[in-house]
Amino acid sequence: MEYKVEAHRIMSISLGKIYNSRVQRGGIKLHKNLLVSLVLRSARQVYLRDYYGGICLSAQQAREWCEGEYMDSEQDKLVPGSTESLPESDGQSEVAVDKQEPSNVVESHAALDVESEASGEQDHAENGVLDSGCSELKTPEESPEASPTCEVSNVVTTISSNCISGPPPSNPKQATETPNGCQTDDGESVEEKLHEPIVPHTCTNRKRSADDSELTDSLPKKTKVMSSTLISKNDEKKAETEEMDTSNVSSLITIFGSSFSGLLSSEDGAQPDSEAEDSDSGQICCDQMLKNLNPWSTAIVAF
């Protein structure tokens, strides 16, 4: 247990370092930030290993009942201003969204796919489908079978279904999502879905592509804001799981190679907030967020 505390502390410190590196004189140092990201990844692995130790057992059961169940929970979650905070759920909402950043969050084909999938069904079902996704956000190690996609779609779903209030979705498509109020995370259902790689391969990395941007808009701020750099990073990302290394570096390179514009609000790394109720880019509890972030997202979040 103490490992978990220590790991969490190290993660917070690492994020702080990455954040501070933006303002350091002389520009962002690639070498130092690469090392910090490696530490972040190690700490995260330890942290999540502990965390998911218990969750994994229930994942299977969750898989079974989730399809039907989550719909209900989703409906519940649609209540605006719901302050339900499921510790796990936050994790998924890794999609920290910055309203102003259309590129944030997951946009990617996954999101689109999810949407299209969803649209083919009823509203609730849609939510369900969207929710069912594997967790790219989750520890890749935990769900090796999960294609890189899932998570994103997962989050996307969650977000959309949870009615994000944020920048009004410019895309009519978003209508299916019922944005209203903030949503915390409908962590549970999503959480349980984390291990399910249901979403097709397409839902990969939260890439930012033009078509996805609209989807993105509808997913305003989720827990943490993803900086645009994350997005561009994502462009280079491939399957998350084992390619963490390469994506890490390429992401870093992308980040550090370009100026950080429109980076997100600073995160209060070490301070867990209660679920964000506000419609602003709420800051979800660092814990929750961190749990589900892959190291990259985490790094981005730092910004």
Place this chain on the structure above:
Amino acid sequence: MAGVAGGNDFQWCFSQVKGAIDEDVAEADIISTVEFNHSGELLATGDKGGRVVIFQHEQECKNRPNLRGEYNVYSTFQSHEPEFDYLKSLEIEEKINKIRWLPQQNSAHFLLSTNDKTIKLWKIGERDKRAEGYNLKDEDGRLRDPFRITSLRVPVLMPMDLMVEASPRRVFANAHTYHINSISVNSDHQTYLSADDLRINLWHLEITDRSFNIKPANMEELTEVITAAECHPNQCNVFVYSSSKGTIRLCDMRTAALCDSHTKFFEEPEDPSSRSFFSEIISSISDVKFSHSGRYMMTRDYLSVKVWDLNMENRPVETYQVHEYLRSKLCSLYENDCIFDKFECCWNGSDSAIMTGSYNNFFRMFDRNTRKDITLEASRESSKPRATLKPRKVSTGGKRKKDEISVDSLDFNKKILHTAWHPKENVIAVAATNNLYIFQDKIN
């Protein structure tokens, strides 16, 4: 000269200290590189303010033959200025990352100095004569009225006060996207290499607008960065570069135009029992130096110094622990950023001893033959002329002996990152923040 360190028959004593005594250290005065030239006559230092100060070894005093001459300021100049990259909205620091001397070929001295982005070739020349008796201008430089000139005369060279001038001869710019961490002059005396995180460039000293990428940056697949690079001292086609993963690659430029594949790959298998969150950071190599003979190379990572035989790739032949007592403090060192400190290391002239820095203004020397090591401190307190340096010890166990210092009382702000050993004599230069200490062996 044997250059033995740490043995009973050998003692280091204080010689000089340069720099302000002030407790308040200006950031710009922090020394960022120290380098002797090939003869040892000149000692160059670069600081964070972009200045280069060169000290010259004075001839020994005739009336005090026991004393080696001192190093006095020879030349000071501003090498680099802070710049701003408008395209990327990035400020480029003027801090001098490295200075490397070129082998002397005439009466002038040449050195390469680099900051994060630009390398400059400086010529340091002496002027001790001046031409007097010009026809067209007066002694003070004013032009003479041509109608007043009635006769011609030949200007005569008259002695004048010695003036040392430093002038930039070449500027090698715009070739590095990332921060330059190393430069190394080739043994052919015509080319040199510069390395940043992802690329190594080979330059010709005469050509400033072209360089050859030796290591193409393949960003998508790299999971490590280049941390240091050096040319082989004898073989002009060979160079090595170290990585953040603790590996060293030796490349032969004869094999291909682009050295993206290595000839040799040096890596020591990781000890799984010592794995921690920070294993990757502490295995990152901060400095690599060839021995003068060219047979060995030395690498410095956070906690140790390793000597490698170029003929054996699977493990180093010698490993020296610099400050193993810090292994349990890695988390705190990570928090205060000390774990990212890049320590340098150096060989003595005969390759029998190596030296590197540590915290609390301590520096360590290891004798490769006797396997003895010694810890010394660069401090004002022990800076009396010709005072012998007392070996220091850090207590690691519970019981602290007298004169030992406990790990928790170490001052991590006082770090010795840059040291240099005279190529021929037992004289060392140690940079402690903004002060430069010069120590020499006691001549009996």
